[in-house]
Amino acid sequence: MRDGKKSVLVINGPNLNLLGTREPHIYGHESLADVEAAGKQQGNELNAHVDFFQSNWEGAIVDRIQEARTDGTDGIILNPGGFTHTSVAIRDALLGVDIPFIELHVSNIHAREEWRHHSYFQDKAKAIIVSISDSVCLVGELS
Numbered sequence: 001m002r003d004g005k006k007s008v009l010v011i012n013g014p015n016l017n018l019l020g021t022r023e024p025h026i027y028g029h030e031s032l033a034d035v036e037a038a039g040k041q042q043g044n045e046l047n048a049h050v051d052f053f054q055s056n057w058e059g060a061i062v063d064r065i066q067e068a069r070t071d072g073t074d075g076i077i078l079n080p081g082g083f084t085h086t087s088v089a090i091r092d093a094l095l096g097v098d099i100p101f102i103e104l105h106v107s108n109i110h111a112r113e114e115w116r117h118h119s120y121f122q123d124k125a126k127a128i129i130v131s132i133s134d135s136v137c138l139v140g141e142l143s
């Protein structure tokens, strides 16, 4: 909680700073700034704090998750980018701080290359959100 409000931290991993110009047929035309502005507005509507963090560096993401333990973060929404399929370290950080998290993807990783189907986060996430043809699909189960 921060200032009496629920506090959500949105973390975007590598290459998501290129949203809008990066493979737009897969990731769409909205920039990261557009996505963050929409998230901020939704936060206001829900009377919640929303903070954003993006990094191309695995260790910087681990550091930010560790900071979340003491900065009042109640929940994390994470798009790990390419680290989805590789990062034991980010998974360990999330489990280490014991903050509930949702895994989010701009594309449908389950309908892409087979090696993208595996996620180091999916068994621990409260929910998994992927986007299918411009609509959003909840894949995981809310617990």
Ligand SMILES: O=C1C[C@@](O)(C(=O)O)C[C@@H](O)[C@@H]1O
Pocket: 014, 015, 016, 079, 080, 081, 082, 083, 084, 104, 105, 106, 107, 108, 109, 116
């Ligand atoms: O960088 C990304 C973006 C992604 O996480 C997505 O949002 O669809 C999917 C990953 O496989 C990919 O490496």
